[in-house]
Amino acid sequence: MKIILLILSTVLVNNFVLHYFLGICPFLGVTGRIKSAIAMGLATTFVMTLTATIIWPIEHLILFKFNLSFLEYVVAILVIASLVQVIEMFIRKVSPVIYRTLGIYLPLITTNCSILFLALLIPLRGYNFLESVVFGFAAGIGFTLVMVIMGAIREELDFADIPESFKGAPITLIIAGLLALVFMGFSGLISA
């Protein structure tokens, strides 16, 4: 039950993008088409899940034992950078098309603040191993969900009659704001 609550609250209520406002860069940059939004979301989910899986043992078995929690940031960045490298190689091998669509945003997962936030939040919230893995996965799913919603809306926008001065970035930011308002409605979903 606790796990289900954790998933729901991470995906919907405390969504990384629309509640904490993290990872806005890919949220605005790669959502022009649904396909690249899904690919980016899945790549980020992969990195988030693995980061949570790897960072928990490192924190609990090494850093906390030797009183080295000031190394948290550096270690987190090391883990994230390595994982992004792996997924970059993987995507390049599996699908050159997606590799090219994602372009610069793929290596930029490294500097996606939502992943660093995840890595730093896990020890703060005092999750156990299973919870932290689920938390990482759910955070990724939440990110993917928002990316897909944004991608779908922006694809439909191609046919909308938008005033000249709102075209491009302004309308995208307005939609992002409206989406954040919509997601605020989820805050009553779980009372905890």
Add this chain to the structure above:
Amino acid sequence: MNLILASILTMGGLSALFAIFLAIMEKRFKVEEDTRIDKITNILPGINCGGCGYGSCRALAEAMVKGEAPLDSCVLGGKVEEIAKILGVKFESGKNEKKIAFIKCGATDSQRRKKAVYEGVESCQAANMIAGGENICPYGCLGYGDCEKVCPFGAITLIEGLPRVDSQKCTGCGKCVEACPRDLISLEYIRDEISYRVACSSLDKGKRARVACSKACIGCGLCVKICPFDASYLENNLAKIDQRNCQRCGLCAWRCPTGAILEYL
């Protein structure tokens, strides 16, 4: 002192661990690439100025290997002969060459089989969004003339639902390439007066392509067999003609059972 030692050991150990892991992954996921791309990239200036129209020198090298870009596209000039040697082709100056639009679909409205009746907005973009329009073929021309509307030079006219390009009027501006929702239009160099090109984009296997359209390339490979100059080749069930090797003999167009290879003037 202990703290410093411990942190050095921790960071060093973790970094080494990840380095080994990455090295193993690198070996596993190695991408086999055409070695010529690397060689040409080394010859090009390598400053990624973008003057050629490609994002980087490497992207240009890839296009050169594929035969999409002429060998002297680099605006800084450079060692064109060396590039030609790597690719094993003869260099012909591209300065007097002109790029014009070609439409990679050759079926008129009556030749395309329909799966439904479309009565929406008369635009390819809209039709493509609604279950791919009324044609069975998911690759071919939709025939609502988005390219005709966007052409600033009046070089494209729809005849029987198929856009035709007037090679005299076309300037190669590329507006139609962006307008086509199915990426059917490409800008290509014309050298001689006549050229033979595959007017089809269907990647379906023979039977499916045939069902969808009577002019479809069915990937039979007869053009590959008959070509005396090794200019035709098959890629994903679709015939292609390498214009650098083509000697305009026209045998492929004569042999093609569906008439998917057209003679362009």
